[in-house]
Amino acid sequence: MSGLFIGKTHRRLIGAALLVMACSLLSGCGTNLLSYYFDDLFQSGDTIERTPEQLAWDGVQAMREKDYDEALDAFQKLKERYPYSKYAILAELKVGDAYFFKKKYADAALAYEEFIRLHPRNEVVPYVLYQLGMCHFLSFKSTDRDMEETRLAMEAFKRLTQAFPTSPYATKAQKQIHACRKRLAEHEFQVGRIYYRMEKYKAARLRLTRLLMEYPQAVKDLGYHKEIQEILADCRACLNRGDDGKSLWTKLGF
Structure with missing residues (x-):
């Protein structure tokens, strides 16, 4: 009986030794044969x-x-x-x-919009709307560029304040709406002033008048009110003289 036991143990030891030798030989080959034959035995945690x-x-x-x-x-x-x-x-x-x-931010905005579409009644939607607004708000480059991202941000913040007025995120959104308005007002002011300097008095007057009507608080906060009134007064005077948009050559009589 003991001889039989020794024989079985001996065979197991020989088998283990052969397996070790095979692994050593295979791992030394140029091809990854060890992985090919023994991946199922030696799976890492990452593959589970x-x-x-x-x-x-x-x-x-x-x-x-x-x-x-x-x-x-x-x-x-x-x-x-x-x-x-x-x-x-x-x-x-x-x-x-x-x-x-x-x-x-563009990828984040897409993910947030998808969440709102799939789960419009979920309790975290106010947070998601706020984050969506911030995605557009933080995508802003400068006031001399297109303001579409700022408009999209304000739209998301307004959706939040209208749909969830008692949410803590609605309070934060109100502050961001004001920041968006200041950006838009700054952009409109710059465009209006450029028209004025180009002697496009009708366009300047239209732009700056609309600015005063749409963003009065932002104009006040930015300190633009006095300069806008001065520009508008000069625009009116120039238009009364019929000077709008005349080129330098026209004014010189050519």
Whole structure:
């Protein structure tokens, strides 16, 4: 009996030794034969399918550590692999947040808009609307460029204040609306002043008059009121003389 036991043990030892030798030989080859034959035996933790709970945890932890690429990867996998999981809605929200903190504002805006479309009655919609507005607000370049992003930001903030007036985010949105108005007022003032300097008095008057009507508080806060009144007075005087838009050559009699 003991001889039989020794024989079995001996064979196992020989088998193990042969396996080790085979692994050593295969790992030394130019081709990855070791991986080809033994991947099923030596799977790493990265290749094991993560559960929805684990992916959610991975994403949340990565967000806390400000590793937004890792967070985005986890939440995207959660969305794609487990669309009916109770964690899928969290992933949909956090994809937007991860893009936002990566300063990928266009991608974040798309994610937030999709969340609102899919979950219009969810309790976090006020937050999502605020974030959507901030995506457009932070995409702003300068007041001498197109102001579409600022207008889109103000639209999102207004949607928030109108639909959820008692939300804490509505208060924050009101402040952002005022900031948007100041941007738009600054842009309109610059355009109106350019028209004035080009002696396009009708266009300057139209632009600056509209500015006073649409953004009176912003004009006051920016300190433009006195200069606008002076420009408008001169525009009226020039128009009464029939000077609007005449070129230098016309004025010289050519």
